[in-house]
Every structure is written in C-alpha cells, then in structure tokens.
Amino acid sequence: GAGVSQSPSNKVTEKGKDVELRCDPISGHTALYWYRQSLGQGLEFLIYFQGNSAPDKSGLPSDRFSAERTGGSVSTLTIQRTQQEDSAVYLCASSLVGTTTLLEQFFGPGTRLTVL
C-alpha cells in the first residue's frame, strides 16, 4: 500500500468500553503522529513517535489514552473506559524526518469513533 491506512474506518462503542484504533504508516516513515478532530474543532495533536526515541505524549488528554508503536511501524491507539467526549475522528499521519523539506505529513483516512 502506498498510503497510510487506518482501521476500523468507523467504530461505535458504548460508554465505558475500551477501544483500539490501528494505524499502518507508509513504509520507511520513521515518524508517526496521532491527532483527533472533534466536531467543529481543529486537529488536536495527541502523540508522536520518532524511531526508537521515547514518544512525545504531551497531547494525550487523559491517562485513559495510550498508544504503542510496535517494531517502528504499526501503531495502536487505545482509549480505555470511553466517554462521550471521546467521540471524534482520529487521524494518523506519518512522515520522513530528516530535513525541513521532508516534514510534510501523510495522513490516513481516519477512524470515526462514536461513543454512545
């Protein structure tokens, strides 16, 4: 696959349940980002992975949110005990990191999460 893929595309869950969202970045991209876009809001940074470095988790809104990146490739964003305010589109992006001109991020189509 040439682009960033995310699964599932849509997820409906009940309040209090845990959910896992998956992201497959572009092969060879060392940087991976998670964002979310709530209704009427901009893209909110959640977490950033770069190679083997410790992830930048400064955007995670609460300790119910966590993310992993296994083998420097696939990433999973986990939301525990979901709340209705977690409803949003969760976007994953990847990029090459090296020079300024390569900082552009390639986004996946997103996962639309609805918490009932």
Add this chain to the structure above:
Amino acid sequence: DQQVKQNSPSLSVQEGRISILNCDYTNSMFDYFLWYKKYPAEGPTFLISISSIKDKNEDGRFTVFLNKSAKHLSLHIVPSQPGDSAVYFCAASQEGTGNQFYFGTGTSLTVIP
C-alpha cells in the same frame, strides 16, 4: 490554548476568482508552516509549505505568503476551481521540538461554478 487560528470557518468564491485563506499564530518561535486540504471522509493531504526564511512560496495556482512580524500567513488560490472546494488547515511547527505540529480549526472553501 489555540496557537494557530483560522478565524474564518467558511469562505465562498466564484469560479475563476481568487480565494484567500488566512491563518494567524501566536508563537513567534514557529519556523515552518504548512497548508493541508481535506475532502470529506478523507485524511488531510499536504498542499504547500513555507519556512520562515521565506515570505512567499508558489506552486502552480497556490501561493503561500508569510508575514512574520504580523504572525500571519495566507494561502492564495488563483484561479479558483470547483475541485478546490474542501476544508483547508494551516499548521505550524518549530524545528527541533520533536516535530509537533499545531493545526488551525480549518476553513471550508466553496468554489461556486
């Protein structure tokens, strides 16, 4: 605390005319700026970027202008086409801070045929 702001949630322009989308930022340390375009049900796609050493970058019908003293950037689309109808996000980052990007809330552009 929104460090990147797009104060116009929507914009309508006639086909063939110029579209101007604006973006303001508060952090003077930002030195790299990007514009992304997003169609419904798709992820944002990179459109054009500019670094703080420049005040203008042009790519075909798209030109980004940067005014560092005003902490303002704008995207000009000339001539506008119906296929340009989408949501446009501006984003900013500071090199050396781990590539964290700050995005605006987006401007929905409608180009009327």
